[in-house]
Amino acid sequence: MEPTGVETPLLDGVVDGVVDYKGRQVIRSKSGGWRSAYFIIGVEVAERFAYYGISSNLITYLTGPLGQSTATAAENVNAWSGTASLLPLFGAFVADAFLGRYRTIIIASSLYILALGLLTVSALIPTSDCDNATPCSPPQFQLYLFFVSLYLVAFAQGGHKPCVQAFGADQFDSNNPEECKAKSSFFNWWYLGVCGGPIMALAVLNYIQDNLSWALGFGIPCIVMGLALVIFSAGTVTYRFEEKVNEKSPFVRIGQVFVRAFKNRKTSPSSISMEEEASGTLPHQGSKQFRFLNKALLSPDGSKEDGKVCSPSEVEEAKAVLRLVPIWASCLVFAIVFAQFSTLFTKQGVTMDRSIGSNFEIPAATFQSFISITVVILVPIYDRIMVPIVRSYTKKPSGITMLQRIGTGMFISILSMVVSALVEIKRLQTAEKYGLVDDPNAIIPMKAWWLVPQYLLTGISDVFTMIGLQEFFYDQVPSELKSIGLALYLSIFGVGSFLSSFLISVVEKTTRGDGWIADNLNRGHLDYFYWLLAGISTVAFVIYVYFAKSYVYNRANT
Template identity: 60%
Template sequence: MATDPLLSSQGRLLEPMEGVVDYRGRPASRSASGGWSSVLFIIGVEIAERFAYYGVSANLISFLTGPLNESTATAAASVNVWSGVASMLPLLGAFVADSYMGRYRTIVVASLLYILSLGMLTFSAALPSLHPPDCGVDAGDTSSSCPPSALKVAIFYFSLYLMAVAQGGHKPCVQAFGADQFDENDPQESVARSAFFNWWYFGLCFGTLATVTILNYIQDNLGWALGFGIPCAVMLCALALLLMGTTTYRFYPFKEQSPFARTAKALTAVARNRWSDSSERQEAVNAEHLAEAKGLLELFPIWATCLFYAVVFAQWSTLFTKQGSTMDRRIGSKFVVPPAALQSFISVSIIAFIPIYDRILVPAARKFSKLPSGITMLQRIGAGMVISLLSMAIAAAVEMKRLRTAREFGLVDQPKAMIPMSLWWLVPQYVLTGIADVFTMVGLQEFFYDQVPEALRSLGLAFYLSIFGVGSFISGFLISVIDKTTRKGGDSWFSNNLNRAHLDYFYLLLAGLSAVELLLFVYFARAYVYQKKASGVLQP
């Protein structure tokens, strides 16, 4: 007797899912949990969190070189160190989530820490007694003759690093929790999960865009207290939104053994087996766990060969912003674009390109490759690295033009003078950075989520984020070393007077290092064997 397809489909939707529970701990059904209805809550939380994070980080160099009176090189290095710590702490957050608290509870706690840290930043900026001491200059003067109080600096940096801790718990869990709402073993939900990574990045770019176009203007023109207070209020709303969706989520119960402990045991066995052929030692650890551990080790070359992409990524929130601050940013007769708002070109290009990628490029590529995703995850990452290299070469050319213009108009020794060169010169490097992110950033997110064991997916996304943490540290190290070295022979490449600096040399150096990295990436990507079926071929 033939089975009614409609009844079969309804039965599949109502049937409890294996190993998945709802918020009450009962077996979850496919129809009553997960999917896009749950993901929309989670994407909303991520948009709010990115708004809050970039509400601080995108304009941080302006605060450090302004109210805190740090030099350009010191401020850029400080931002890179903080960004590095913020991107490395997700490894700790993933460990806590996957071993003890679960992703949902970790997100809740991280949101509370976010609210506390942003509240403290607002407090430090608003309390009159913590403002820089009166030293006989006009309010708002940021010259070195009027340094901020030590207490203000201490509270600011404590709050800043508390925010990094909050981001460390929030970032690896929210995206993994969102992807968990799709069943990779279901054909329809598997395709939806692949699209989820594209639209996830599309959504969070709206948060970034709102930050750099609205919030940075408020910070530069209406005050830092309001500029930090708004992200605090937004994170309160994000926490409320997360809690509202609780009844719709899918949850994965803990295994009997911590996935970290299991994987550490397996990695130890793998290391020992390199020095011994003992079958007894091989059998000491479950073969499946050994395969998982070996799979994690095979991810390391891909991780390492993406580090200089992360170094390039670190520049748009630091040196790109300082570069733009010297140029003609007027639109009309009165409005002046805040330097950090130039980063909106990145978000706009991402928002514009993701639909093109998802709806045009992927279907076109799918016809030739027969892959559900059009191209493999590693091909996507590599394509973004090529575009990133090109963005650095263009940034160097634009900076050469800016320095030449400063010389032609006799403005070399006038660091605060506006260079008669339109902000539109910077648009290509920002747009290419955004397009590169659509390929590489989204590709890395999907790759490190897909290629790790199911129980370690928070770790996989933390592993991806650590690329940008280490990349920020490398960027800060390079800037510090180059600054000290070039200062001995005259003007530093990162002189406070950017008209005597040489950001163009630094950009060219990064372009060269990116080219070497790309060659290494291609070598290791060609040798990589995918661990899961996500890159399988579509059947005709």
């Protein structure tokens, strides 16, 4: 069964603006579309398998073999996750300004394989014996090699992540009605593939890491990434590559608009209005926003010489990027909430009864797979049932607007924090009932299945907000900045992870002793922290709705 939006047979024709791997014009029926997208989605599934094979159980490795406290480990995980989510800005800059998306993906994948190999080697170094009375004391060399390898993984995925998704979306022609629908569908199926990788990682690798070997648990992702590079390379002959038509870098063009607008900051409003009327190329409502940038249309000395003024199209590019900032900022709290499932949710699970039968115990990190399972189930329902029904009323290719989709997920994330707080209250009451408050290593007689609702709500919010953000930041930036657009989306979660780390640090310092986030969670109050996040999320949601209502899309049909 193929995804909704698969292109129907069309007249064989040349696709404008793209070339094949040899620089030749491409024929629609022989290039791009789903035939290329399958290769690209496949490599992303493998990359997500590798990434979540490291990140999902990282807090367990830090608090186990590396002997860190819960709060320190959570801060380190958030710092690494934040770095991994911010580095795509650098990778996207390199791709869009210098190497191109395809070559950046090849180089980043090779670096990924090297980093995972070094991570595996670090786990093979023997550590001192650890028990409850004696903390772990790993060799300094092991610590250095582990963290260098870990951040090399972050650096590699920083080049991989924004380019692969943008390159996949590039395989669909927005000017063709059928391929335009397919592109909107692509983002849904892309995220389904992105969640398929973590399901396999959480189901298999977490068990291997907890029960067999950390070295094997890190080594398998290395092998998978090697296979992924082969898969991606195999699709080269089918790919569409963007044809370079403007020699001036998009970063230079947009930067010049801000610089020249600043230089002309004292220009009179009447001069700007006259120049706008003369240009006649600021056609839609969005041109009325950020009118101070229209000062870049003039030169300080009033001359019209080329090189001294920016063109109307360059000004519109700068406005398009600037319009994204309020949406970007108002989504940061969603990213803080998102950071909790791989840290504090997992630590909750460690304290609870995870047994199935008498001989098998589910790794705490494996419960994260319920997020991916939710996405895998809901994406086809959303794409094949909800979107066509809503589309028949709204006449929009994606059913609801991208900002409406993002806002829906943000509201659901508030509910996830409320449920998380209620479950934690129940867990603390159970610990007190059985006299286990002072035993940090005790397994509380409360099934870990109680955590499933908060994971499911996180997955539902992802289907709306995560996919909506991906499509929004790809669609609403200038054509030459698609990688940067997706890097901006990823940077939300990078900054959100750092903010989560900062918030945990503040909470830890202001609730000293048996604080909210204590090493002994039975003495802590994670429920207070979850209520705090629910409150902050509510405020952020109201701010988001305000900015979303005033946002002007680049195209009316979005």
